[in-house]
Amino acid sequence: MAWKTIKKPREGWAVEPNLLDYERVRAQFSWEAARRELDGLPGGRGLNIAHEAVDRHAAGAHGSHLAIRWMGKRGEIRDFTYADLSRLTNRFANVLRKLEVQKGERVFALCGRIPELYVTVLGALKNCNVFCPLFSAFGPEPIHQRISIGDGRVLVTTTTLYKRKLAAIRDSLPDLRHVILIGAPEEVRAIPGVLDFHQLMDEAAGRFEIPPTAPEDLALLHFTSGTTGKPKGAMHVHDAVVAHHMTGRFALDFHPGDIFWCTADPGWVTGTSYGIIAPLTHGITSIVDEAEFDAERWYALLQDQKVTVWYTAPTAVRMMMKIGTEVIRKYDLRNLRFIASVGEPLNPEAVVWGQEAFGLPIHDNWWQTETGGIMIANYAAMDIRPGSMGRPLPGIDAGIVHLRKDGTVEEVTAPHIEGELALRPGWPSMFRGYLHEDERYRKCFAGGWYLTSDLAKRDAEGYFWFVGRADDVIKSSGHLIGPFEVESALLEHQAVAEAGVIGKPDPVAGEVVKAFVSLKPPNVPSEQLRAELLGFARKRLGAVVAPKEIDFVPSVPKTRSGKIMRRLLKARELGLPEGDTSTLESE
Amino acid sequence: MTDDEIKALVLGELKKIAPEAETGGIDPAVDLREQIDLDSMDILNLAIAIHAATGVDIPESDYPEMTTLDRAVAYLRPRIKK
Numbered sequence: 001m002a003w004k005t006i007k008k009p010r011e012g013w014a015v016e017p018n019l020l021d022y023e024r025v026r027a028q029f030s031w032e033a034a035r036r037e038l039d040g041l042p043g044g045r046g047l048n049i050a051h052e053a054v055d056r057h058a059a060g061a062h063g064s065h066l067a068i069r070w071m072g073k074r075g076e077i078r079d080f081t082y083a084d085l086s087r088l089t090n091r092f093a094n095v096l097r098k099l100e101v102q103k104g105e106r107v108f109a110l111c112g113r114i115p116e117l118y119v120t121v122l123g124a125l126k127n128c129n130v131f132c133p134l135f136s137a138f139g140p141e142p143i144h145q146r147i148s149i150g151d152g153r154v155l156v157t158t159t160t161l162y163k164r165k166l167a168a169i170r171d172s173l174p175d176l177r178h179v180i181l182i183g184a185p186e187e188v189r190a191i192p193g194v195l196d197f198h199q200l201m202d203e204a205a206g207r208f209e210i211p212p213t214a215p216e217d218l219a220l221l222h223f224t225s226g227t228t229g230k231p232k233g234a235m236h237v238h239d240a241v242v243a244h245h246m247t248g249r250f251a252l253d254f255h256p257g258d259i260f261w262c263t264a265d266p267g268w269v270t271g272t273s274y275g276i277i278a279p280l281t282h283g284i285t286s287i288v289d290e291a292e293f294d295a296e297r298w299y300a301l302l303q304d305q306k307v308t309v310w311y312t313a314p315t316a317v318r319m320m321m322k323i324g325t326e327v328i329r330k331y332d333l334r335n336l337r338f339i340a341s342v343g344e345p346l347n348p349e350a351v352v353w354g355q356e357a358f359g360l361p362i363h364d365n366w367w368q369t370e371t372g373g374i375m376i377a378n379y380a381a382m383d384i385r386p387g388s389m390g391r392p393l394p395g396i397d398a399g400i401v402h403l404r405k406d407g408t409v410e411e412v413t414a415p416h417i418e419g420e421l422a423l424r425p426g427w428p429s430m431f432r433g434y435l436h437e438d439e440r441y442r443k444c445f446a447g448g449w450y451l452t453s454d455l456a457k458r459d460a461e462g463y464f465w466f467v468g469r470a471d472d473v474i475k476s477s478g479h480l481i482g483p484f485e486v487e488s489a490l491l492e493h494q495a496v497a498e499a500g501v502i503g504k505p506d507p508v509a510g511e512v513v514k515a516f517v518s519l520k521p522p523n524v525p526s527e528q529l530r531a532e533l534l535g536f537a538r539k540r541l542g543a544v545v546a547p548k549e550i551d552f553v554p555s556v557p558k559t560r561s562g563k564i565m566r567r568l569l570k571a572r573e574l575g576l577p578e579g580d581t582s583t584l585e586s587e
Numbered sequence: 588m589t590d591d592e593i594k595a596l597v598l599g600e601l602k603k604i605a606p607e608a609e610t611g612g613i614d615p616a617v618d619l620r621e622q623i624d625l626d627s628m629d630i631l632n633l634a635i636a637i638h639a640a641t642g643v644d645i646p647e648s649d650y651p652e653m654t655t656l657d658r659a660v661a662y663l664r665p666r667i668k669k
Contacts, residue, residue: 073618137626164624292620293627294651315627322647477627509628535606543605543626 003348003386006361015337017380019250022391029394031428034246035239038281041210048213049241050089050125053280055210058086066285070115071301073291078115082283085122088201090208092123095200096154099178103128103211104218106150109266110134110143110157110165113290116182116197117266120156121276125219125238126210129154132221132233135267135479136161139542141489142231144169146223150233150435152176156197159183163191215239215428221435222269224369225482227472227566233435234369240273241281243373243395243429248278250393251365251377252309253338261287261301262311268479269369270342273429274311278373295323299331306335313343315477317350317362318508325357333358338380340365343478344510345466348386364389366466368452369480370444372429376464388463389456397424400458401449409447418467421456422449472566474503476511481545483566489540490515490547493533495523498556501547502570515547516569518555525552588667593660597653600636604629615656630654641667 019025039056040047057063063083070078080088101107107124109131111117124131132150134143143165147155152173157166159181166179170193179194188196220236248254252274260279264270279286287305291297293316302310339354339362346364354362365377366389376398378390392398400412400419412419423430430450433441444451455467474481483501490499497520503511517533519525530550538546557565571578588596598610601619608623619625625633634645634653643666645653652662 137624139624295648296651319627319631319647324648327648506628508631512628531603531606535608538605538624539607543624543629548628548632 003352006351006355006384006386008381008383013381015255017253018255019253019379019394020381022379022382025250026392026394031242031395031426034395035242035428038242038245041213045210046213046217047215047238047241048125048128048210049219049238049244049277050122051210052241052245053277054082054086054089054122057082057280057283062283065283067280068115068118068286068288069305070113070288071290071305080115080118082280085118085280087206088119089122089126090206091201091204092119093126093208093210094204095180096124096127096129097208098200098204099154099195101127101129101154101178104130105153106130106132106221107154107156108132108134108147108150108152110136110138110155110161111182112136112158113265113288114158114182115288116156118276118288119201121266121272124154126208128211128213128217130218130221130235131272132223133267133272135265135542135544137267137542137544138165139538139540139545140165140169141540142485142542142545144172145231145485146233147173147176149230150221150223154178154180156180156182159187159191162194167191213238216432218432220272220372222272222369224269225473225480225485226440227482228484229440229482231482231485232437232440234372234431235433235435236372236429237432240372240429241277243427244273244278245281246395247374247377247393248274248282250379251374252278252311252340253380254279254282254284254309256283258282258284258308259287259306259335260284260309260311261289261305261307263289263293263298263313263316264311264343264478269372270311270313270478273373293319295320296327299328299333302333302336303331308335309338309340310336311340311342313478314341314346314350315343315509317341317346317353320357321350321353322508325353328357336360339363340377342367342374344475345387345389351384351386361386366390366454366464368454370431370450370452371423371427372431373427375423375427385459385463388459388465390464391462392464395427398422398458398464399424399449400456401447401451403446403451407446409449409451411449415460416457418455418457420470421452421454421464423452424448425450472502474501474511474513476503476506476513477509477544479544481513483564486513486515486537486541486545486547487564489537490517490533492540493536495519495529496533498558498564500556500564500566500569502566502573504549504570504573512549513545513547514549514551514573516551516553516556518553588664590660590664593663593667594656596640597633597637597656597659597663600633600640603636604632613656615660618654619656620654637663643667 262275363378504514
């Protein structure tokens with residue numbers, strides 16, 4: 001069915017949106033002008049994300065403004081002003097300097113949403129190190145792979161996570177020089193070969209001058225998954241902060257005095273770009289909630305913390321929809337002004353449900369790890385076509401393209417035609433490469449476009465609509481999962497001959513990981529073996545990456561050249577036509 | 588059902604979702620997600636599985652009741668029919 005456009009008022013705003021006249025702002029926009037809204041390092045020493053996010057606010061009267069309010073799982077609250085954050089991140093930068101961690105070397109963090117994580121990210125940036133987050137729900141295998149591909153020199157984690165996930169693989173990471181643990185002093189002392197985060201912080205000075213930083217110096221490394229091969233480390237530079245700042249203004253409508261809550265975990269790019277950097281560059285207050293999703297807790301938090309701008313994800317929205325709007329009526333959410341969502345396309349029902357539940361539609365937007373920041377969005381002052389990802393940000397040129405057989409690219413300008421979503425390179429937060437993988441990076445570009453691997457179409461008014469993935473990557477609860485990574489883990493089990501992994505559509509998570517496995521004789525399918533494989537995969541990959549379902553099949557369909565035909569597995573799973581199977585190896 | 592039987596039932600369903608979990612040492616007062624590697628889909632599936640095993644309707648708004656063993660037992664005890 002066609003959904004009615006959600007009309008936005010032209011005037012009478014309580015808080016006037018930053019992007020009132022989309023066409024005019026887009027026509028006048030330049031990245032050079034956007035760059036001038038930032039300060040740069042004092043004395044013309046360059047551009048550093050941490051200075052724009054923290055130090056430039058900390059120095060003046062804004063230093064006493066609340067930068068981060070941290071809400072612990074057990075109801076604790078800890079407040080950090082910009083001045084506090086500046087001092088703490090100075091200390092951590094001094095810790096890294098004292099450990100002789102060199103410019104450009106990678107500092108990893110594996111922890112939940114705890115205050116030390118935010119200090120680590122910004123302190124590492126101050127010391128000109130490259131920060132790389134690891135999602136705390138990863139199992140040992142994804143952790144090992146990312147630290148070794150990323151040449152991790154330093155890892156900051158907690159004693160609990162260290163014991164559970166790191167201790168067993170530490171010896172196989174010889175280049176990881178320092179492991180810094182957050183935990184009770186006696187627990188840390190009991191573990192050999194590690195350092196104590198808080199002890200190091202106590203010994204470090206509170207003053208630190210950020211060294212000269214070129215805008216093109218590497219700042220962040222974010223891993224993402226492809227269909228095949230190992231995870232890819234997308235590299236981002238300090239200049240990305242220009243895009244973080246600008247998209248915060250236009251796509252999230254940040255205004256001075258805002259209280260912003262991004263529910264994403266900093267283990268993923270959203271939680272770094274918007275859970276840490278963008279709100280801080282605007283000098284507003286960020287809420288950090290350590291706990292996992294719990295609808296009533298969330299509503300209470302929105303109410304009690306007087307959240308004005310909320311950036312969340314489709315899976316959470318769909319869970320809230322299941323619970324219903326009745327419970328929301330118990331809360332006073334009058335401060336909430338703008339809601340946005342990212343992770344996977346937000347279904348039109350959910351966009352409209354926002355109006356019923358909160359009196360505000362939910363604004364979907366689109367971007368990916370490689371783009372570093374929001375690229376296409378629904379704006380506060382722009383009419384929403386429910387189900388559409390919106391229109392490109394000022395400074396971003398998006399198109400629909402068809403790849404020709406000879407490798408050249410044709411832009412499709414007629415509306416409503418499906419093709420690959422592509423972007424013209426050149427925005428500041430565009431990735432500068434995949435670490436150690438030049439070939440894979442080059443393959444992302446053709447004919448002057450960055451190819452996103454997402455299929456989409458554009459309507460006559462320039463709104464983009466997501467259609468599907470051009471590859472077999474699985475999107476579960478907003479996380480990209482590479483099927484190859486999951487298949488490889490399953491193949492390590494002695495009973496498994498072949499494995500094929502797909503995303504099975506799911507009403508809440510978007511997709512869930514499902515594996516099809518054939519067995520080596522004399523193994524035969526059994527419930528016991530199914531449970532064993534499930535546990536085997538979960539132990540290695542962690543709950544978020546491992547399959548939720550495993551089916552036994554006599555053989556996994558492959559092409560004659562040996563490529564797993566995941567599309568065919570998916571079609572069979574869904575009872576759809578199998579399509580072209582001419583390259584199928586006989587089963 | 589006795590509290591111990593309810594506990595065993597919840598742990599049994601949990602074992603089906605996370606067969607690798609060592610359920611022996613679980614502290615019944617602490618959030619399961621802090622002791623075992625579980626994501627939000629696992630908690631959802633746990634609630635669905637407990638419903639299937641006991642017949643107790645668990646509306647989505649009560650899913651947080653399934654996050655510790657003690658809470659799950661207290662929630663299920665009056666609702667499970669003999």
